[in-house]
Amino acid sequence: MTDDETTYDVRVHDGRQWHRLEAEAGANLRRLLLRHDLSPYTPWTENVNCGGRGICATCGVRLAQGPAPSHWHDRLAAHYGYPRLSCQITVDRSLTVYLLPDKRIWGKRATD
Numbered sequence: 001m002t003d004d005e006t007t008y009d010v011r012v013h014d015g016r017q018w019h020r021l022e023a024e025a026g027a028n029l030r031r032l033l034l035r036h037d038l039s040p041y042t043p044w045t046e047n048v049n050c051g052g053r054g055i056c057a058t059c060g061v062r063l064a065q066g067p068a069p070s071h072w073h074d075r076l077a078a079h080y081g082y083p084r085l086s087c088q089i090t091v092d093r094s095l096t097v098y099l100l101p102d103k104r105i106w107g108k109r110a111t112d
């Protein structure tokens with residue numbers, strides 16, 4: 001958390017480098033990423049997605065740690081090891097986010 005109690009640090013790795021963002025408490029992670037030109041989408045899904053409604057799962061990212069999923073689709077993704085749905089994540093703490101530049105549409109399950 002930064003000095004201002006209502007903002008959080010969000011570190012984002014885009015596959016090549018780190019970016020450090022600040023997010024107001026309650027910010028939507030997908031919108032935050034898009035606003036900073038750090039798209040969670042691929043070229044295939046950039047223009048064909050559900051617009052943040054939690055349906056298409058193309059906005060997936062990995063979190064080093066993060067809030068427990070609250071949306072049914074994000075809950076399933078987290079449970080089965082798929083990328084978390086950035087459109088269903090509310091920034092309520094500092095986050096470390098990994099974009100998935102190698103994914104084609106949804107991204108793969110995590111392997112242990």
Ligand code: FES
Pocket residue numbers: 049050051052053054055056057058059085086087088
């Ligand atoms: S944008 Fe479709 S599930 Fe997130």
